[in-house]
Amino acid sequence: MNSNLFIIIISSAIFYGTPLFFAALGGILTERGGVLNLGVEGTMLIGAVAGAWGSQHVGGSSWMTITMAIVIGMLAGGLVSTLLAFLCITLKVNQTVAGLAITIFAGTVGLSSYFAKTWGVSESPVTRQIRKLDVLGLADTPILGPIFFNQNILTYLSWILCVASSIYLFRSRFGLHLRAVGESPATADAMGINVTRYRYLHTIFGGALAGAGGVFYSLAIVPNWVDGMTAGAGWIAIALVIFGFWRPGLTLVGAYLFGALQSLSSTLKARNVSISGDLLNALPFFMTIVVLVLVSSRFAHRRLGAPAALGVPYEREER
Amino acid sequence: MRSPLRLERRLEQPKRLNWVIPLISLVAALILGAIVLWVTGKNPFEVYQRIFERGFAGRRVFSDSLVSATPLAFTGLCAAVAFRMGLINVGGEGQLYMGSLAATWVGITFDNIPTGLMIVLMAVAGMSCGGLYAGIVGLLRARFGTNEIITSLMMNYLAAILLTYLVYNSFSYWRDPVSGNFPSPRAITQRAEWNTFAIFEIGLPIAFLMAIAMGFIIWFIYKRTRFGFEVGVIADSPKAARYAGIRTSSTIVLVMGLSGAMAGLGGAADVGNFRRYMDPKGLELSGYGYTGIVVAALARLNPIASVFVALLMGGLNNAGYSLRGPDFPSGLVGTLQGLILFSAVAGEILIKYRVKSNSRPSEAVAA
Numbered sequence: 001m002n003s004n005l006f007i008i009i010i011s012s013a014i015f016y017g018t019p020l021f022f023a024a025l026g027g028i029l030t031e032r033g034g035v036l037n038l039g040v041e042g043t044m045l046i047g048a049v050a051g052a053w054g055s056q057h058v059g060g061s062s063w064m065t066i067t068m069a070i071v072i073g074m075l076a077g078g079l080v081s082t083l084l085a086f087l088c089i090t091l092k093v094n095q096t097v098a099g100l101a102i103t104i105f106a107g108t109v110g111l112s113s114y115f116a117k118t119w120g121v122s123e124s125p126v127t128r129q130i131r132k133l134d135v136l137g138l139a140d141t142p143i144l145g146p147i148f149f150n151q152n153i154l155t156y157l158s159w160i161l162c163v164a165s166s167i168y169l170f171r172s173r174f175g176l177h178l179r180a181v182g183e184s185p186a187t188a189d190a191m192g193i194n195v196t197r198y199r200y201l202h203t204i205f206g207g208a209l210a211g212a213g214g215v216f217y218s219l220a221i222v223p224n225w226v227d228g229m230t231a232g233a234g235w236i237a238i239a240l241v242i243f244g245f246w247r248p249g250l251t252l253v254g255a256y257l258f259g260a261l262q263s264l265s266s267t268l269k270a271r272n273v274s275i276s277g278d279l280l281n282a283l284p285f286f287m288t289i290v291v292l293v294l295v296s297s298r299f300a301h302r303r304l305g306a307p308a309a310l311g312v313p314y315e316r317e318e319r
Numbered sequence: 320m321r322s323p324l325r326l327e328r329r330l331e332q333p334k335r336l337n338w339v340i341p342l343i344s345l346v347a348a349l350i351l352g353a354i355v356l357w358v359t360g361k362n363p364f365e366v367y368q369r370i371f372e373r374g375f376a377g378r379r380v381f382s383d384s385l386v387s388a389t390p391l392a393f394t395g396l397c398a399a400v401a402f403r404m405g406l407i408n409v410g411g412e413g414q415l416y417m418g419s420l421a422a423t424w425v426g427i428t429f430d431n432i433p434t435g436l437m438i439v440l441m442a443v444a445g446m447s448c449g450g451l452y453a454g455i456v457g458l459l460r461a462r463f464g465t466n467e468i469i470t471s472l473m474m475n476y477l478a479a480i481l482l483t484y485l486v487y488n489s490f491s492y493w494r495d496p497v498s499g500n501f502p503s504p505r506a507i508t509q510r511a512e513w514n515t516f517a518i519f520e521i522g523l524p525i526a527f528l529m530a531i532a533m534g535f536i537i538w539f540i541y542k543r544t545r546f547g548f549e550v551g552v553i554a555d556s557p558k559a560a561r562y563a564g565i566r567t568s569s570t571i572v573l574v575m576g577l578s579g580a581m582a583g584l585g586g587a588a589d590v591g592n593f594r595r596y597m598d599p600k601g602l603e604l605s606g607y608g609y610t611g612i613v614v615a616a617l618a619r620l621n622p623i624a625s626v627f628v629a630l631l632m633g634g635l636n637n638a639g640y641s642l643r644g645p646d647f648p649s650g651l652v653g654t655l656q657g658l659i660l661f662s663a664v665a666g667e668i669l670i671k672y673r674v675k676s677n678s679r680p681s682e683a684v685a686a
Contacts, residue, residue: 038468083661087661087664087665091665091668092668093664093665093667093668094664094667096407096468097407097612097616097660097664098661098664100407100409100612100660101657101660101661101664102657104609104610104612104613104653104656104657104660105653105654105656105657105658105660105661106657107609107653107657108606108653109604109606109649109650109652109653110650110653110654110656110657111355111650111653111654111657112650113648113649113650113653114355114359114648114650114651114653114654115359115650116650117645117648117649117650118359118360118361118648119359227650231476232472232473232476235469235472235473238469239469239473242466276484276488277488278480278481278483278484278488281480282476282477282480282481285473285474285476285477285480286473286477288469288473289459289465289469289470289473289474292465292466292469292470293459293463293465293470296463296464296465296466
């Protein structure tokens with residue numbers, strides 16, 4: 001029953017969708033504050049290499065190692081985003097170019113690859129992976145087992161984060177302030193909200209989440225270090241923020257749809273279904289364009305949730 | 320919470336800043352790079368000296384750097400053309416692939432025409448294919464308002480997958496029919512190889528001369544024609560452009576097309592002057608499209624300057640290529656280029672603003 005193709009696709013959609021969701025959730029928090037982070041791809045790669053390094057160098061029990069690897073990956077992601085925050089918020093440079101700079105700097109042939117080579121991450125295999133859990137021994141339950149009770153720790157964490165961030169954004173004072181900062185920083189400033197602090201904190205935390213998404217690649221999906229292993233996931237995550245109308249719940253659904261597309265190639269290959277692998281690999285990228293066109297045309301006039309001040313640096317009027 | 324420094328908008332921007340600031344950015348990038356090298360246990364001076372020796376010193380080395388610089392000059396133009404209008408075309412990579420695809424087809428198919436005609440045909444094919452590919456992005460942007468950054472980037476991945484499919488996973492026209500179980504790309508005919516001129520024993524690829532010519536043509540279009548003026552108005556204020564009756568949509572498509580044509584020509588040049596076949600793996604490793612963004616940013620979007628900044632990046636790439644090994648990982652060049660881009664964008668604010676001290680407002684600290 002549980003080897004039914006349909007169930008395998010759903011459970012692997014959740015698996016492959018999790019890193020997309022982490023990165024996209026980071027994007028939501030960053031963009032809700034009015035900062036556009038186009039450096040997600042590079043941030044994920046740095047998180048991935050840092051996580052892989054962590055899993056090779058932190059001793060102790062398996063749990064200890066994995067937890068520390070995730071923390072190290074998140075710290076690295078946060079650090080890269082601090083750089084972006086400094087450029088975009090303090091120096092007020094063009095956010096688009098700053099984000100691209102992060103991705104080129106940290107990306108496939110950049111710092112992530114350099115660190116992997118200099119610190120020997122790419123030479124030895126990752127010995128400790130983030131393994132799937134058997135929650136309450138229910139993994140073998142028909143249908144629901146593989147989908148809900150046989151995922152790994154980061155997936156469960158992502159579900160908690162999804163609920164928590166929804167409450168944070170729409171039911172808490174901090175979330176209200178954050179949205180005010182993203183909609184109209186001048187008004188927020190007049191209300192006494194520290195625009196700079198809100199933007200910095202959420203950009204950095206958003207980067208940390210992207211870093212966690214990267215760790216998911218190097219310790220669960222691949223699991224090993226390969227240069228440029230996220231292969232465009234960061235960019236799909238940026239598009240997911242738009243599909244999800246800057247809301248965590250909708251974005252989770254979108255992430256799983258794209259997770260399904262990404263997993264198809266390996267799932268079907270294992271099943272000996274003869275479809276061109278290249279065609280399946282192209283599907284997520286093609287669908288991103290299609291969905292982006294649909295979203296931008298139908299809702300162009302009432303952008304559901306796009307922060308009004310997105311991408312605009314805030315300058316307090318002097319005098 | 321007051322920050323110690325504040326930015327004050329410059330009322331006028333002195334001309335000399337146009338080259339002083341990029342120079343300062345470059346030095347800043349080298350210093351930042353030295354910090355990265357030092358942290359990772361390498362001697363920055365030694366590394367920089369080796370980059371200089373293998374990238375710029377000597378006629379042979381410089382000839383190789385010219386070859387590396389040529390595609391970058393075109394992708395730099397690609398980025399500069401679009402960025403000037405505020406269109407963020409990051410699809411130079413994919414547009415270059417498509418140019419390479421079309422030019423290779425021409426180079427394989429026509430086997431008995433003179434080389435001069437061949438060069439023109441390959442260049443035109445590359446430009447058209449790259450331009451059309453970018454035109455799709457422009458159309459989506461103009462018609463539906465779709466974010467061109469993400470679509471152009473997705474199309475990079477699609478182009479890479481297409482090229483891989485054509486050479487490695489199918490028996491297409493671009494795959495060497497003799498290669499059998501170990502697929503390899505099919506080379507263009509001997510006659511289709513582009514000229515390289517020897518000047519003072521330095522090999523000057525004809526494609527680099529084309530890049531210089533294109534730099535001047537684009538400079539002329541943007542500075543001296545009605546179309547260029549309209550692009551400038553749209554860049555400064557889309558609203559004003561609409562009131563003035565400028566057709567924004569068609570301008571978007573045209574500018575994207577022109578931008579893609581530059582990258583496509585880069586792809587043709589890469590096949591004709593350098594690789595002699597369509598090489599998906601080699602192109603992906605080179606990342607010409609992304610480096611083009613660095614080139615354009617450091618050239619402050621000036622098309623003529625882009626061609627010469629490309630020489631600098633080409634030298635860096637060339638050095639990275641010939642030094643690649645255990646103590647000079649391939650990621651190092653990308654890291655340095657990323658740092659150059661950081662410094663270039665940060666340098667932009669020094670052109671627009673003056674940095675002043677906040678504590679004593681009377682004392683101005685010049686930037």
